[in-house]
Amino acid sequence: MGTTQYIITGCLFLCLFKGQPSCAQQARMELIPEEIVLGQHSRLVIELEAPSWGVIVLPGAGDIESESIEVVRYGAPDTLHRDGQLIALRQNHLITAWGEGYFPITPLIFKHIANGDTTVFESKAALLQVQGVEVDMAGQYKDIRPIIRIPLGLKDLMPWLLIIPAMVLLLYFMIRWMRNRKPAVAEESIWEKPDVPAHIAAISSLETLRRKKLWQAGKTKQYYSELTTILRLYVYKRFEINALEMTTSEIMHLLNNKLDRSSIRGKAREIMEVADLVKFAKYQPDPEANEQALETALEFVRNTIPAEHAGEQTGDVSIAESVKKNTDAV
Numbered sequence: 001m002g003t004t005q006y007i008i009t010g011c012l013f014l015c016l017f018k019g020q021p022s023c024a025q026q027a028r029m030e031l032i033p034e035e036i037v038l039g040q041h042s043r044l045v046i047e048l049e050a051p052s053w054g055v056i057v058l059p060g061a062g063d064i065e066s067e068s069i070e071v072v073r074y075g076a077p078d079t080l081h082r083d084g085q086l087i088a089l090r091q092n093h094l095i096t097a098w099g100e101g102y103f104p105i106t107p108l109i110f111k112h113i114a115n116g117d118t119t120v121f122e123s124k125a126a127l128l129q130v131q132g133v134e135v136d137m138a139g140q141y142k143d144i145r146p147i148i149r150i151p152l153g154l155k156d157l158m159p160w161l162l163i164i165p166a167m168v169l170l171l172y173f174m175i176r177w178m179r180n181r182k183p184a185v186a187e188e189s190i191w192e193k194p195d196v197p198a199h200i201a202a203i204s205s206l207e208t209l210r211r212k213k214l215w216q217a218g219k220t221k222q223y224y225s226e227l228t229t230i231l232r233l234y235v236y237k238r239f240e241i242n243a244l245e246m247t248t249s250e251i252m253h254l255l256n257n258k259l260d261r262s263s264i265r266g267k268a269r270e271i272m273e274v275a276d277l278v279k280f281a282k283y284q285p286d287p288e289a290n291e292q293a294l295e296t297a298l299e300f301v302r303n304t305i306p307a308e309h310a311g312e313q314t315g316d317v318s319i320a321e322s323v324k325k326n327t328d329a330v
Contacts, residue, residue, distance in 0.1 A: 026048075026049050026121075027046070027047065027048045027049075027108065027110050027121060027122065027123035028045075028046070028047045028048075028123060028124070029044065029045070029046050029047075029105070029107075029108055029123040029124060029125075029126050030044075030045045030047075030126065031043070031044055031045075031105075031126050031127075031128055032045060034126070034127065034128065034129060035128075035129040035130075035131065036096070036097070036128070036129070036130055036131070037130070037131050037132075037133060038097070038098065038099070038100060038130055038131065038132050038133055039096060039098065040096065041072060041094045041095070041096050042094070042095055042096065042128060043092055043093070043094060043095075044064065044092070044093040044094075044095050044105070044126070045090065045091070045092055046058075046059075046089075046090065046091045046092075046093070046108065046123070047088065047089070047090050048088070048089040048090075048110055049086055049087070049088050050086070050087055050089075050110075050112050051086060051087070051112070051114065052086060052087040053114055054112055054113055054114025054115070055112070055113045055114070056087075056089065056110065056111070056112055056113075057110065057111035057112075057113070058077060058089070058091065058110065059108040059109055059110065061074045061093070063108055063109070064093060064095065064105060064108070066103070066105075068097050068098075068099055068101075068103045069095055069096075069097050069103055069105065069128065070095065070096055070097070070098070071093055071094070071095055072094040072095060072096055073093065073094040074093055075091045075092040075093050075094075076091070077089045077090065077091045078090045078091070095128070097128060097130045099130065100130055100131060100132040101129075101130060102127055102128070102129050102130075103127070103128045103129075103130065104125055104126070104127050104128075105125060105126040105127070105128065106125055107122040107123050107124060107125050108122060108123045109121075109122050110122065110123070190204055190205065191205075191233050191237065197306070197309060198234055198237035198238040198306075199234070199238070199301050199302070199304070199305045199306075199309065201233070201234070201237065202230055202231075202233070202234040202238075202297075202301045203298060203301055203302075205230045205233075206227075206230055206294060206297055206298055206301070209223070209226055209227060209230065209294065210294055212226075214226070215287070215290040216287075220278060220284060220285070220290065221278055221279055223290065224274070224275040224278040224279060224293070225275070225279060227271065227275060227293060227294065227297060228271065228272055228275040229244075230297070231243075231268060231271060231272065231297055231300070232244050232251070234301060235251060235255070235268075238304060238306070239254075239255070239258045241254050241255070241258070248269070248272040248273060248276055251268075251272070252265065252268070252269050252272075255268065259304065261303075264300060264303050264304060267296050267297075267299060267300040267303075268300050270296060271293055271296055271297055271300070274289070274293060275293075
């Protein structure tokens with residue numbers, strides 16, 4: 001074996017040895033196409049072959065861009081392994097230029113790091129040719145083409161053909177319903193019935209309040225509020241005193257002229273003052289006081305029945321029957 005053969009054999013051995021990452025390293029850069037019109041895109045293809053071991057550092061977008069060349073899209077690298085020894089990387093970048101002329105792309109620098117050693121190698125340069133847009137300056141200027149009107153088809157009209165009849169039908173049924181519906185008639189209160197005496201309306205309302213069991217359910221404030229409202233309505237209907245718009249002291253002052261017996265006036269004052277404490281001072285009476293307040297109100301009403309109904313005072317049966325009759329009517 002001659003000297004030349006020994007040299008060739010040694011080179012092949014070094015190429016197969018892993019500790020030499022520079023073996024078979026090569027990079028290629030290609031423009032597809034190399035010639036574009038102003039603003040068009042060209043594909044910049046970068047291919048690299050290197051040993052499969054170690055780390056490869058690729059050039060970034062900043063290494064490609066310049067004052068004349070712009071990277072429109074930076075492609076991700078694709079990796080291919082070849083025979084376990086070599087690795088092939090490929091990247092596709094989209095570039096463009098906004099000026100006429102020839103724009104060089106300088107050689108790109110690659111790095112291969114293995115076993116603490118860094119090998120730097122580069123690709124060849126590329127040249128991008130950019131042509132301007134040809135304008136016929138001698139030709140006649142033309143206006144912008146008008147908008148092309150696309151004729152409407154059945155498919156375009158179908159939504160409207162369904163929506164419009166549906167809206168018309170909906171409107172028809174709404175108008176018909178509004179015309180035929182009966183206005184809600186508020187139920188007439190027992191206090192609004194002129195043929196019901198004030199004491200019957202009061203006793204009926206107080207018995208209804210008893211059945212609600214408000215204070216038993218912890219609604220003491222509501223209980224006394226309804227209790228005093230019944231008394232105020234009774235005073236208004238019985239004595240023609242506008243008690244609903246007056247304070248307790250004003251009501252009692254006017255009752256002095258209507259009632260001679262102070263004991264009867266005292267019952268009304270007692271109820272209203274306790275109710276004021278509950279509503280405005282958060283006073284909490286005991287259960288016996290709550291029950292007694294309603295009984296006191298009933299006693300005040302019975303003791304102030306007008307003379308024309310005095311016959312009803314002889315027995316609670318006739319009053320109870322009148323109360324039941326008017327309550328059922330309500």
